[in-house]
Amino acid sequence: MNAPVAPARPAARHTAPLHLLTKGIVAVGAAVSMGCGPLASARVEGIAPAPRAAIAAFDGRRPAVRAEGERGSSGAADLWRGSGRVRILEPRNPAHREMAKALVPFATAIDKSMELRGELAFSVADCEGGSPFYHPASQTIVVCEDAMTAVGRLFAGRRSEAELSTGAQEFILLHELGHALIHIQQLPVVGREEDAADQFAVHYSLGRESGGLVRVLAAAEFFGAMSDRSGFVSDREAAGEHATPRQRMFNLRCWAYGASPSRLEWVVTDGLLPESRAARCPTEVAALDRAWSALLRGTVR
Numbered sequence: 001m002n003a004p005v006a007p008a009r010p011a012a013r014h015t016a017p018l019h020l021l022t023k024g025i026v027a028v029g030a031a032v033s034m035g036c037g038p039l040a041s042a043r044v045e046g047i048a049p050a051p052r053a054a055i056a057a058f059d060g061r062r063p064a065v066r067a068e069g070e071r072g073s074s075g076a077a078d079l080w081r082g083s084g085r086v087r088i089l090e091p092r093n094p095a096h097r098e099m100a101k102a103l104v105p106f107a108t109a110i111d112k113s114m115e116l117r118g119e120l121a122f123s124v125a126d127c128e129g130g131s132p133f134y135h136p137a138s139q140t141i142v143v144c145e146d147a148m149t150a151v152g153r154l155f156a157g158r159r160s161e162a163e164l165s166t167g168a169q170e171f172i173l174l175h176e177l178g179h180a181l182i183h184i185q186q187l188p189v190v191g192r193e194e195d196a197a198d199q200f201a202v203h204y205s206l207g208r209e210s211g212g213l214v215r216v217l218a219a220a221e222f223f224g225a226m227s228d229r230s231g232f233v234s235d236r237e238a239a240g241e242h243a244t245p246r247q248r249m250f251n252l253r254c255w256a257y258g259a260s261p262s263r264l265e266w267v268v269t270d271g272l273l274p275e276s277r278a279a280r281c282p283t284e285v286a287a288l289d290r291a292w293s294a295l296l297r298g299t300v301r
């Protein structure tokens, strides 16, 4: 991972003035318009199933019952533990320590800003080509070191490489956090949970004072690159629980554009989002923001 997710307060509204780094938006815009660079092999959430071996490694764990100074019942030591219920497990592979440490600011932001009903752990692991996933039984977000590194490589050589790769990695983490919140906080979800998790990541991102739009656009490019790679939608993919990568790409472009149509007019004029969809995007993103704000009442401090 190139950089951790910066601390953020998800309570903020996307309707508030977004103090965006115009330079960043323009740079990512230019990178987006350039089309795809060479693709590294990447397997992420929704592209490949979570690996059985990695899931099995967590199946024996239960969420730790927090007590001061006590180890979790998972038996894993903590690399980091917040004052609330968020912790990062010590990786089994020492080579994963750097990525685990890079999660600290993100975990700190969650720990400080959210009142969780149960413990949430992060674990960095090798998923052997599988996707990052949330493991409900142990209430653990498994951050696949290999997949996240592959995401970072995906944009190699493209303009704004760092913004694109960091943004996509952060979005994936937030998507998994969305699953975790739905489970731990027992949030009601209508429609597909996978869509709700994407919408949470957008809600969280657009509430930031800066950089949120760049992150959503970077994630859109990531899904676009994935769809370019797979070429067509197989029955297996169409029958899956996720929207297709191409649909997720357009959804994310729509919601970013909808949050700031004047700033992101180029998304439509450059042909990255059909006008027919764009017209509805401000309403769409306002609705998802309203829904997640309501869902997180009682969770966000």
Ligand SMILES: [Zn+2]
Binding pocket: 045, 175, 176, 179, 194, 197
């Ligand atoms: Zn998911």
